[in-house]
Amino acid sequence: MRNTDTQKIERVKEAALKLIVSKGYHGASIAEIAKAAQVSDGYLYRHYANKADLVKDIYRSKLKAFHDFIYELLDADLPFKELLKRLITHLFAIAKEEPETVQFIFMMIHDHDFDYPHSRLLALRDICVQLLERGKREDVIGSNHKAEDVLIVVFSLPVKLIEARRKGVFTSHEITSVDVENITDICLNALR
Amino acid sequence: MRNTDTQKIERVKEAALKLIVSKGYHGASIAEIAKAAQVSDGYLYRHYANKADLVKDIYRSKLKAFHDFIYELLDADLPFKELLKRLITHLFAIAKEEPETVQFIFMMIHDHDFDYPHSRLLALRDICVQLLERGKREDVIGSNHKAEDVLIVVFSLPVKLIEARRKGVFTSHEITSVDVENITDICLNALR
Amino acid sequence: MRNTDTQKIERVKEAALKLIVSKGYHGASIAEIAKAAQVSDGYLYRHYANKADLVKDIYRSKLKAFHDFIYELLDADLPFKELLKRLITHLFAIAKEEPETVQFIFMMIHDHDFDYPHSRLLALRDICVQLLERGKREDVIGSNHKAEDVLIVVFSLPVKLIEARRKGVFTSHEITSVDVENITDICLNALR
Amino acid sequence: MRNTDTQKIERVKEAALKLIVSKGYHGASIAEIAKAAQVSDGYLYRHYANKADLVKDIYRSKLKAFHDFIYELLDADLPFKELLKRLITHLFAIAKEEPETVQFIFMMIHDHDFDYPHSRLLALRDICVQLLERGKREDVIGSNHKAEDVLIVVFSLPVKLIEARRKGVFTSHEITSVDVENITDICLNALR
DNA sequence: GATGAATGAGGCTTCATTCAT
DNA sequence: AATGAATGAAGCCTCATTCAT
Numbered sequence: 090m091r092n093t094d095t096q097k098i099e100r101v102k103e104a105a106l107k108l109i110v111s112k113g114y115h116g117a118s119i120a121e122i123a124k125a126a127q128v129s130d131g132y133l134y135r136h137y138a139n140k141a142d143l144v145k146d147i148y149r150s151k152l153k154a155f156h157d158f159i160y161e162l163l164d165a166d167l168p169f170k171e172l173l174k175r176l177i178t179h180l181f182a183i184a185k186e187e188p189e190t191v192q193f194i195f196m197m198i199h200d201h202d203f204d205y206p207h208s209r210l211l212a213l214r215d216i217c218v219q220l221l222e223r224g225k226r227e228d229v230i231g232s233n234h235k236a237e238d239v240l241i242v243v244f245s246l247p248v249k250l251i252e253a254r255r256k257g258v259f260t261s262h263e264i265t266s267v268d269v270e271n272i273t274d275i276c277l278n279a280l281r
Numbered sequence: 282m283r284n285t286d287t288q289k290i291e292r293v294k295e296a297a298l299k300l301i302v303s304k305g306y307h308g309a310s311i312a313e314i315a316k317a318a319q320v321s322d323g324y325l326y327r328h329y330a331n332k333a334d335l336v337k338d339i340y341r342s343k344l345k346a347f348h349d350f351i352y353e354l355l356d357a358d359l360p361f362k363e364l365l366k367r368l369i370t371h372l373f374a375i376a377k378e379e380p381e382t383v384q385f386i387f388m389m390i391h392d393h394d395f396d397y398p399h400s401r402l403l404a405l406r407d408i409c410v411q412l413l414e415r416g417k418r419e420d421v422i423g424s425n426h427k428a429e430d431v432l433i434v435v436f437s438l439p440v441k442l443i444e445a446r447r448k449g450v451f452t453s454h455e456i457t458s459v460d461v462e463n464i465t466d467i468c469l470n471a472l473r
Numbered sequence: 474m475r476n477t478d479t480q481k482i483e484r485v486k487e488a489a490l491k492l493i494v495s496k497g498y499h500g501a502s503i504a505e506i507a508k509a510a511q512v513s514d515g516y517l518y519r520h521y522a523n524k525a526d527l528v529k530d531i532y533r534s535k536l537k538a539f540h541d542f543i544y545e546l547l548d549a550d551l552p553f554k555e556l557l558k559r560l561i562t563h564l565f566a567i568a569k570e571e572p573e574t575v576q577f578i579f580m581m582i583h584d585h586d587f588d589y590p591h592s593r594l595l596a597l598r599d600i601c602v603q604l605l606e607r608g609k610r611e612d613v614i615g616s617n618h619k620a621e622d623v624l625i626v627v628f629s630l631p632v633k634l635i636e637a638r639r640k641g642v643f644t645s646h647e648i649t650s651v652d653v654e655n656i657t658d659i660c661l662n663a664l665r
Numbered sequence: 666m667r668n669t670d671t672q673k674i675e676r677v678k679e680a681a682l683k684l685i686v687s688k689g690y691h692g693a694s695i696a697e698i699a700k701a702a703q704v705s706d707g708y709l710y711r712h713y714a715n716k717a718d719l720v721k722d723i724y725r726s727k728l729k730a731f732h733d734f735i736y737e738l739l740d741a742d743l744p745f746k747e748l749l750k751r752l753i754t755h756l757f758a759i760a761k762e763e764p765e766t767v768q769f770i771f772m773m774i775h776d777h778d779f780d781y782p783h784s785r786l787l788a789l790r791d792i793c794v795q796l797l798e799r800g801k802r803e804d805v806i807g808s809n810h811k812a813e814d815v816l817i818v819v820f821s822l823p824v825k826l827i828e829a830r831r832k833g834v835f836t837s838h839e840i841t842s843v844d845v846e847n848i849t850d851i852c853l854n855a856l857r
Numbered sequence: 858g859a860t861g862a863a864t865g866a867g868g869c870t871t872c873a874t875t876c877a878t
Numbered sequence: 879a880a881t882g883a884a885t886g887a888a889g890c891c892t893c894a895t896t897c898a899t
Contacts, residue, residue: 094858113394115307118893129860131896140894192391198444199387201303205448213450237442237451238467245441246471249433252390256397258405259429275430279438279471286883311869321885326870478862495777499691503890513864518891576775582828583771586689589832597834621835622851625825630855633821634813636774640781642789643813659814663822663855670879694872705881707875716873 098136100126102147110189148197149206151190156212163219169227174273177247181264184251230280242279247272290328292318294339302381340389341398343382348404355411361419366465369439373456376443422472434471439464482520484510486531494573532581533590535574540596547603553611558657561631565648568635614664626663631656674712676702678723686765724773727766728785735792745803750849753823757840760827806856818855823848
C-alpha cells in the first residue's frame with residue numbers, strides 16, 4: 090500500500106515533469122498529467138494543495154538530487170580536476186539520459202512564479218565555497234577568485250554547451266568525452 | 282497619428298514583456314497587458330494575429346537589437362579584449378537598465394513554444410565565428426578553440442553573473458566596473 | 474446517477490434546440506443554453522467537443538427519429554393512402570407538439586455550416602423509393618413518376634402548410650384533420 | 666455622384682447577400698462585407714442603422730423583385746398553365762443564375778430574427794388569390810381549393826426541387842425544361 | 858482512501874459600432 | 879461625405895479545483 094502509494098506519486102511527478110517541459114507549466118493540465126500517470130485527477134489533491142505545490146516539490150527534489158551528488162563527490166577525496174570532470178560528466182549524463190530534467194530546471198529557474206528554494210540556495214553557496222577552497226588548496230584556482238566566480242564558471246559553461254547542442258547552434262552532435270575534457274580545461278583555465 | 286500609433290504599440294510591447302517576465306507567458310493575460318498599455322483588448326489584434334505573434338515579435342526584436350549592437354562593435358576596429366569588455370559592459374547595462382529584457386530572453390529560450398528564430402541563430406553563429414577569428418589573429422584565443430567555445434564562454438559567463446546577483450546567491454550587489462574587469466579576465470583565460 | 478446524467482444532457486439538447494430556433498445558431502450562446510438547462514457552461518464540453526458538435530447531434534437525432542417513424546409506417550402493411558395520411562398526421566403532430574423541432578430542422582437544412590448527414594440522405598432516398606414502389610404497385614402513383622417527385626410532393630407540401638400557418642399567411646388556425654384530408658388528397662393528385 | 670452612391674450601396678448589398686449565404690448571418694462580418702464591396706466599414710452606417718437593417722433591406726427587396734415579376738405575369742394575359750410555367754421557369758432561372766438569392770431567402774424565412782415583411786405577406790396573399798381566381802375561371806383549379814392550397818403547391822414544389830438538386834438527394838443534374846414541364850404538371854394535378 | 862463528474866472563473870479572440878479626421 | 883482605427887462587450891472554450899460517492 091505504502092509501496093503502491095509511493096509509486097503512484099512518483100508516476101505523477103514524472104508525468105508532470107515531462108508534460109511541463111514539453112508544453113509549459115500552464116500548457117500541462119492536471120487532467121493530462123493524471124492520465125499520463127494513470128491516476129485520477131483528484132488523487133493529486135490528496136498529496137498537494139494545488140498544481141503549483143506539485144511543481145515546487147519536483148523542482149526542489151531535482152535540485153536536491155543534484156546537490157546530493159555533488160556532496161558525494163566532495164566527500165570522495167578526489168583531486169580538483171578529477172572532481173570537476175566528474176561533476177561535468179554527471180551533468181552531461183543527466184542531459185543525455187533525462188533531458189527533460191535539465192530543461193525543467195532551466196524553466197523553473199527563469200519562472201518568477203517558482204522561487205529558487207532557500208535551502209537550495211544555501212547548499213549551492215556551500216558547494217561553491219567548498220569547491221573554491223579545494224581549488225585554492227591544490228593551487229588550481231587563482232587566489233584572487235571568489236566563490237561567485239566558481240559558481241559562474243562551473244555551473245554555466247557545461248550547461249550552456251548542453252543548450253547549444255540541443256538548439257544546434259553549431260552542431261547537434263551528442264556530447265562526448267572529448268567535450269568533457271574540453272569543457273573541464275576551459276573551466277580550469279577560467280579560474281586560474 | 283503615426284506618432285500616437287507607434288507609441289501605442291510600443292506601450293503594448295513593453296507591457297507584454299514586463300508582464301510576461303513577472304507572470305509567465307500564460308500568466309500574463311491579454312486583458313492585463315492591454316490595461317497596462319492603456320489600450321483596448323482588441324487593439325492588439327489589429328497588429329498581431331494572436332498573443333503568440335506579439336511575443337515572437339518582441340523576442341525577435343530584442344535578440345536583433347543585441348546582435349546589432351555586437352555587429353557595431355565588430356565593425357569598430359577594437360582590440361579583442363576591449364571588444365569583449367564593451368560587449369560585457371553592454372550586457373550588464375541592459376541587465377541594469379531593463380532587467381526584464383534579459384529575463385524575457387531567458388524565458389523565451391527555455392520555452393519550447395517559442396523557437397529561437399533561425400535568422401538569429403545564423404547571426405549568433407556568425408558573431409561567434411568572427412569573434413574567434415579576431416581572437417586568434419590577436420593570439421588571445423588558443424588555436425585549439427572552436428567557435429562553439431566562444432559561444433559558451435562569452436554568452437554564458439556574464440549572463441550567469443547577472444542571474445546570480447539577481448537571485449542573491451552570494452550577494453545582491455549591483456554589478457560594477459570591477460565585475461566587468463573580472464568577468465572579462467575570466468573569459469579571456471577561459472579561451473586561452 | 475446514470476439517470477441524472479441522461480436527464481441533464483437531455484435538458485441541454487432541449488434548451489439548445491429551443492434557443493437556436495428562437496435566436497439562431499450564433500444567437501444562442503453557450504452560456505444561455507447552459508443556464509436554460511440548469512447546467513454549467515463547462516458541462517457541455519464533457520459531452521461534445523464544441524458547440525457545432527452538439528447541434529449536429531441534435532440535428533442527426535431529430536432526422537433519425539423522423540425517418541424511423543416512417544420506416545415503422547412502411548413496415549406496417551397499410552394501403553398507400555393510409556400510409557400517406559399517417560405520415561402527414563405525424564408531421565402535423567410534431568409541428569403542433571414541438572414546433573421548435575420542425576423549425577430547427579428547417580434552419581439546419583438551410584445552414585451551410587451543417588451538412589445534411591449522409592446516412593440521412595441515404596435513408597431519405599430509400600424512403601422515397603419505397604413509397605414510389607408502393608404507390609405504383611397500388612396504382613395510385615402514375616408510372617411516369619420518379620422517386621424525386623415523391624420527395625418533392627410528400628416532403629414539401631405538408632411542411633409548407635405548417636410554415637404558412639405559423640406565419641399566418643392566410644390564417645393562423647391550428648392544423649386539423651380536415652387539413653390532413655386536404656393535403657393528403659392534394660399529394661395524391663399531384664402524383665397521379 | 667448619385668450614380669456612384671447607388672453603385673456603392675448595390676455592391677454592399679450584393680456582397681452582403683453572398684457572404685451571408687456562404688457563411689451565415691453572424692459568420693459574415695461587416696469588415697468582410699465592406700471589403701468585398703470595396704467600401705469602408707463606416708460607409709454602411711451612413712445608410713443603415715446597423716447590420717440587421719441592411720439584411721432586412723436586402724430581404725425585402727429580393728422578395729419584392731420576385732413579387733413584381735409575378736405581378737407582371739399576372740398583368741400579361743396568359744392562360745393559367747402558361748402563367749404557371751413561366752413562374753416556375755423564372756424560379757428555376759433565379760436558382761441557376763443567382764443561387765445565392767434563393768438560398769438567402771430560404772435562410773431569412775427560417776430565421777426568427779427577420780420577420781417576413783408585412784407588406785410582402787399582403788402581396789403574397791394577393792398573388793395567391795389572383796392565381797386561384799384565374800385557375801378557377803379557366804377550370805384548371807378545382808372549386809374546392811382555397812388560396813392557401815395555391816400557396817402551398819405553387820411556392821413549395823418548385824422550391825423543393827431546387828433544394829433537392831442542390832443537395833443531390835437523388836441527382837445533382839441541372840434543372841431543365843423537362844423538369845419545368847414535370848413540375849408544372851404536378852402542380853396542375855395537385856390543384857385539380 | 859480514491860475517483861471523476863461537475864463547476865465556473867477566466868482566457869483568447871471576434872466583430873458590430875463609433876467617431877475623429 | 880467617407881474613412882478606418884479603435885473600442886469593448888460578448889462569445890467559445892479550458893482547466894484547476896471540489897466533493898459526493
